[in-house]
Amino acid sequence: MPRLIGVCALVLTLFAPPLAAQVPAGAPVRIIVPFPGGVADALARQLGAVLSGLLGQPLLVENRPGASGQIGIQELMRSPADGRTLFMGHIGTHAVNPHLFAKLSYDPDRDLVPVTLLAAVPNLLVVHPSVPARDVRELVALARAKPGGLSYASPGNGTSGHLAGELFKSLAGTDIVHVPYKGAAPAMQDLIGGQVQLMFDTFVQSYSQAKAGKLRALAVTSLRRQASAPEVPTMDESGFPGWETGPWFGLFVRAGTPEAAVRRLHVQSARALGAPEVLERLVAQGMDVIGSGPAEFAAFIRAESNRWGKLVRSLGIRAE
Numbered sequence: 001m002p003r004l005i006g007v008c009a010l011v012l013t014l015f016a017p018p019l020a021a022q023v024p025a026g027a028p029v030r031i032i033v034p035f036p037g038g039v040a041d042a043l044a045r046q047l048g049a050v051l052s053g054l055l056g057q058p059l060l061v062e063n064r065p066g067a068s069g070q071i072g073i074q075e076l077m078r079s080p081a082d083g084r085t086l087f088m089g090h091i092g093t094h095a096v097n098p099h100l101f102a103k104l105s106y107d108p109d110r111d112l113v114p115v116t117l118l119a120a121v122p123n124l125l126v127v128h129p130s131v132p133a134r135d136v137r138e139l140v141a142l143a144r145a146k147p148g149g150l151s152y153a154s155p156g157n158g159t160s161g162h163l164a165g166e167l168f169k170s171l172a173g174t175d176i177v178h179v180p181y182k183g184a185a186p187a188m189q190d191l192i193g194g195q196v197q198l199m200f201d202t203f204v205q206s207y208s209q210a211k212a213g214k215l216r217a218l219a220v221t222s223l224r225r226q227a228s229a230p231e232v233p234t235m236d237e238s239g240f241p242g243w244e245t246g247p248w249f250g251l252f253v254r255a256g257t258p259e260a261a262v263r264r265l266h267v268q269s270a271r272a273l274g275a276p277e278v279l280e281r282l283v284a285q286g287m288d289v290i291g292s293g294p295a296e297f298a299a300f301i302r303a304e305s306n307r308w309g310k311l312v313r314s315l316g317i318r319a320e
Contacts, residue, residue, distance in 0.1 A: 028058035033088045034072035035155055036063035037185030039121060039202045040088045040249055046281060050272040065183055068158050069093035073106045076254050083261030087252045095304035096158040099312040101319045112252040114297035116266045119287040120248035122222035123164050123200040124207055126215040131197050136219050136238035143174035151177040153187040153196040157319050160247040164200035166315050171240060202247060203286040221245045226286050250297055266293055
């Protein structure tokens with residue numbers, strides 16, 4: 001997780017001088033979100049409420065789910081390269097899909113321009129209360145005793161929840177069935193309903209369900225325990241040394257967007273992240289707020305692509 005880089009980038013950006021270049025006035029600015037009902041959607045709406053005022057334009061959040069983010073990217077590519085249409089990308093669309101799909105409808109390096117890395121959040125390993133496991137070690141023992149008898153949900157192929165589940169299976173030597181969904185919301189609904197037994201879900205969404213007694217939290221995927229959930233151990237503490245996984249989220253525009261517009265979108269997005277009403281809420285939800293610039297974001301994506309590409313290839317994961 002890019003904690004220190006993110007803090008420095010956010011602070012520097014907040015004090016950056018104003019730019020003369022403006023996002024073109026007229027039609028509203030859109031943020032296309034490929035995974036509705038989850039962290040990406042909530043982040044876009046919380047950010048957008050402040051960003052709209054900073055840009056001086058209406059801002060609309062538009063859900064375009066499907067094909068592991070490809071439907072949303074196709075909508076972005078049909079839009080003018082004028083800075084008025086943004087895409088909420090994440091670990092799946094930019095660090096995993098290129099290794100997961102034999103053929104993609106987009107090239108993340110050629111077709112999209114990074115604007116800013118907004119935030120990162122850990123996963124939380126949660127199980128349905130009917131699962132007779134009180135911690136990760138008991139879950140591993142249960143899965144080994146019942147090969148193929150447990151299933152885990154994910155928001156879709158190539159998401160952080162999918163990769164965490166496959167990594168867990170590999171390291172634990174277990175056979176657990178993957179059940180991909182079209183987004184986090186339906187996956188969570190079936191987990192709460194008992195149709196699937198476990199899930200590596202974002203901390204933001206799953207911990208509230210655990211506190212309500214609808215799920216049982218077994219471990220968080222950050223290296224340190226979360227301040228808002230000190231009773232939940234880390235995967236590292238639970239027998240998986242060095243485990244650190246979780247999704248990150250950032251804004252992109254299509255290639256050809258003027259550099260001045262990209263820079264202004266970055267500056268104003270980082271200022272929106274630093275607004276107290278946004279920053280406090282995101283931190284309370286377990287997010288690492290970042291706000292890094294386009295060049296830093298591009299370097300981060302390359303590192304993440306190398307990291308997760310090795311995992312995808314080593315485990316032989318392919319898009320279904």
